[in-house]
Structure formats: C-alpha cells, structure tokens
Amino acid sequence: MDCDIAIIGGGIHGVGVAQAAAVRGYKTILLEQYDHLAEGTSSRSSKLIHGGLRYLEQFEFSLVRECLLERSYLLKNAPDLVKLTPVYIPIYKNSKRPPWMIRAGLSLYALLGNLSCDARFKKISKAKWNKLHGLSQENLLAVYQYYEAQTDDRLLTQAVMSSAQEYGAELLLNATVTKIKLGKNRSTITYVNELRQNQILTSKVTINAAGPWVTKVLDCVQPKQKNINVDLVQGTHIILPLRLGGVIFYIESPHDKRPIFVMPWYGETMVGTTESIFEGDPSLTYPHEIEIEYLLDAFTFHFPKYENEKLKVSEKFSGLRVLPKNEKNSNQRSREVIYLRDCHKNPRILSIFGGKLTSYRATAQHVISYIEESLPKEKAKLETKKIKLSKAGEIFN
Numbered sequence: 001m002d003c004d005i006a007i008i009g010g011g012i013h014g015v016g017v018a019q020a021a022a023v024r025g026y027k028t029i030l031l032e033q034y035d036h037l038a039e040g041t042s043s044r045s046s047k048l049i050h051g052g053l054r055y056l057e058q059f060e061f062s063l064v065r066e067c068l069l070e071r072s073y074l075l076k077n078a079p080d081l082v083k084l085t086p087v088y089i090p091i092y093k094n095s096k097r098p099p100w101m102i103r104a105g106l107s108l109y110a111l112l113g114n115l116s117c118d119a120r121f122k123k124i125s126k127a128k129w130n131k132l133h134g135l136s137q138e139n140l141l142a143v144y145q146y147y148e149a150q151t152d153d154r155l156l157t158q159a160v161m162s163s164a165q166e167y168g169a170e171l172l173l174n175a176t177v178t179k180i181k182l183g184k185n186r187s188t189i190t191y192v193n194e195l196r197q198n199q200i201l202t203s204k205v206t207i208n209a210a211g212p213w214v215t216k217v218l219d220c221v222q223p224k225q226k227n228i229n230v231d232l233v234q235g236t237h238i239i240l241p242l243r244l245g246g247v248i249f250y251i252e253s254p255h256d257k258r259p260i261f262v263m264p265w266y267g268e269t270m271v272g273t274t275e276s277i278f279e280g281d282p283s284l285t286y287p288h289e290i291e292i293e294y295l296l297d298a299f300t301f302h303f304p305k306y307e308n309e310k311l312k313v314s315e316k317f318s319g320l321r322v323l324p325k326n327e328k329n330s331n332q333r334s335r336e337v338i339y340l341r342d343c344h345k346n347p348r349i350l351s352i353f354g355g356k357l358t359s360y361r362a363t364a365q366h367v368i369s370y371i372e373e374s375l376p377k378e379k380a381k382l383e384t385k386k387i388k389l390s391k392a393g394e395i396f397n
C-alpha cells in the first residue's frame with residue numbers, strides 16, 4: 001500500500017488532518033490502534049468547543065481569536081453536534097478573581113469575538129439568583145453569564161472521519177504502528193494488524209497524531225528523531241445523575257481555586273476537571289478516588305442542597321493532556337500546539353504536540369501548510385471551514 005500522507009492516530013487531530021488532506025486530493029490513510037476512533041483523549045475531554053476565556057490571563061489573544069472563529073464555523077457546519085450553551089460564572093467574596101476582573105475579561109472576549117451575539121455577556125441581577133438551580137448564595141457578589149458550545153467529542157471525531165472518507169481518505173482500524181523508517185522519497189511504516197501480523201505501507205509524509213502516545217511513536221522513528229520533553233497531565237470528570245437546568249456553571253474549587261465546569265450531559269450533570277501529572281502507559285489512565293472526592297467537594301460547596309444526599313457517581317473517566325514540560329503549573333502552561341518536523345524544508349514526518357478539540361480544523365490546516373512542499377501540487381476541492389458535518393448514528397443533546 002502506498003499513499004501521500006499516512007496519519008497515525010484516530011483522535012480529533014488525526015481525523016482533522018485526514019479531512020484536510022483528502023479534500024486537497026492527497027491519497028490519505030489513517031491508522032488507529034484500537035478497533036474504533038476516539039478512544040484516547042478525544043472521548044475524555046470536557047466536551048467544550050470553547051473560546052478559551054481563561055487563556056486571556058496568559059495574554060494568548062490569538063489563541064482565543066482562533067478558538068472563537070473555529071467555534072463559529074462548527075456552530076454553522078455541525079448544528080447537530082455543537083450546541084451553544086449559557087455559562088454562569090458566580091463570583092464570591094473569596095473567589096480568586098474579583099467581579100471587575102471577570103467583567104474586563106468578558107469584555108475583551110466579546111471584542112475578540114467581534115461582539116457577535118454568542119460572544120457577548122451579561123450580569124445576572126440579584127433578584128434572579130434564586131433561579132440558578134440551587135447555586136449557593138452565601139457571600140455571592142455577582143453572577144455573569146456568557147456562552148460556550150458543547151459537543152460529544154467522540155461523535156464529532158467520527159463525523160470528521162466520515163467526512164474525510166467521503167473525500168477518499170482510508171481508515172485502518174486495529175493498526176498499531178510500531179516502526180517508521182524515513183527514506184529519501186518515501187517512508188516505510190510497519191504496523192501490527194488485528195491478526196497480530198506485521199504489515200507495511202509507504203508514504204511520502206507521515207503525521208504523528210498519537211496524542212498522549214506522541215513521544216512513544218516518535219521514538220519508533222529511524223533514524224532517531226529529536227523528541228520534546230512533555231508532561232502528560234491527567235484530567236478526570238465525573239457524571240452525576242441529576243439535572244441542573246441545561247446550563248453550565250464555571251465554578252472554582254474551594255480547595256485550590258482551580259476552575260471547574262459543571263455541565264449538562266445527556267440528561268445528567270458532568271463535573272470536571274482535575275489536573276495531576278501522569279506517568280506510564282497512556283492506555284492505563286483511570287480516575288482516582290482523591291480526584292472524585294475533589295470534584296464532589298467543589299460541586300456540593302456550590303450546590304449545598306446536595307450536600308447531605310449520598311451522591312452516586314454514574315460514570316467517571318480520565319484523559320491526558322500533552323503539555324510541554326516547564327516550571328509553570330499545568331493550568332498556566334500555553335495551550336498552543338507544537339508542530340515538530342524532521343526538517344523545515346520538505347519534512348517527511350510531523351508530530352503534533354498538545355492542541356484542543358475546538359481548534360482541530362485550524363491545527364489540521366497548519367499541518368497541511370507545513371507539509372505541502374513535500375507533496376505533489378493539488379488544489380483543494382473545498383475549504384474545510386465550509387464542510388458540513390453530520391452525526392453518525394447517535395443523537396447528541
């Protein structure tokens with residue numbers, strides 16, 4: 001088998017690149033180690049297609065702009081999969097940020113979103129606080145409301161792959177890549193199929209979109225390539241069998257003031273996330289008791305009417321972020337994607353480090369622009385920002 005672009009990883013980045021490559025007319029093959037897509041981080045996220053309000057504190061204005069733009073494309077192109085949802089930010093006497101700071105951040109956010117309806121915010125009057133589904137009012141100073149969008153990350157990943165396949169991309173499931181031998185014009189990729197047999201394919205360019213396995217895949221490359229020192233940061237979510245009015249609350253943990261989302265999720269409520277350094281095999285991540293307690297504490301602190309109820313967690317899951325190693329705590333590290341190539345001119349392999357569900361399409365466009373020199377000239381059939389996505393099977397609500 002031979003192709004222009006071989007992509008390793010069937011998460012949102014892999015399928016995003018597959019779509020962008022196929023629409024350009026490149027012969028594209030995606031290899032995924034599991035027997036289905038999105039088994040890694042792309043089904044374990046907070047499921048928000050978000051503008052990244054929080055990144056304003058790190059002055060990452062271009063990232064916020066990009067996220068807001070991508071959100072607007074997804075709302076237009078995937079209305080069955082991406083839904084605008086109101087978010088409430090309560091600010092208490094002991095909150096990390098005072099009301100003026102939240103107001104300033106939201107104002108800047110609205111400006112970066114060109115003051116469109118879905119980027120604007122409002123202050124909720126005190127008279128309406130008792131309609132906020134039992135939100136604690138003790139020491140409450142102000143409540144602001146703005147919008148984020150929610151999706152089902154697994155369904156979104158499947159939908160993007162279906163679209164890539166419509167443009168001719170091929171998907172190989174149960175295909176674990178074990179070796180990549182870079183050649184002058186072609187690289188040879190060895191993978192193990194479901195029958196545990198070694199198979200080979202050749203490609204002009206290889207994209208390593210293996211998410212938390214990215215460094216492991218890069219270590220399989222011959223000749224040996226430079227790697228990046230990263231941390232895998234585990235984030236856990238829990239799902240509680242209760243409804244909070246179909247809106248999102250953006251709260252703070254009473255323990256360490258970290259931001260936590262409380263979100264509607266298929267008729268229940270999802271709470272997340274945590275952050276702790278993970279070491280080991282990414283397929284073995286699981287939610288720890290201490291993380292579940294931390295999330296339950298944050299939830300009942302803000303919704304005290306559930307304090308004395310024995311809250312049963314109906315589901316829990318953990319995912320891993322890939323963040324460059326540095327001295328900052330994981331919450332403050334840049335969320336910009338790092339693209340690592342074997343060489344800048346005519347790269348043969350490109351690895352994607354980090355990134356966000358929200359901006360997968362923009363990431364895929366960047367990838368194509370970095371590798372197109374190594375490929376035959378092809379003209380895009382359509383811009384990916386105009387491609388409609390529809391859900392495969394299940395309904396997201």
Ligand SMILES: Cc1cc2nc3c(=O)[nH]c(=O)nc-3n(C[C@H](O)[C@H](O)[C@H](O)COP(=O)(O)OP(=O)(O)OC[C@H]3O[C@@H](n4cnc5c(N)ncnc54)[C@H](O)[C@@H]3O)c2cc1C
Binds near residue numbers: 032217
């Ligand atoms: C807790 C948490 C919450 C998040 N919340 C949000 C959010 O709300 N909004 C947002 O925009 N972003 C969010 N993110 C970020 C976002 O989820 C990730 O950036 C994104 O899902 C990563 O996708 P990926 O394709 O790079 O990796 P993955 O989804 O992990 O995909 C990598 C794939 O590669 C495959 N693979 C690995 N090795 C091999 C191999 N050798 N051969 C073949 N296949 C292989 C894996 O099986 C996997 O399917 C969150 C991340 C975390 C951890």
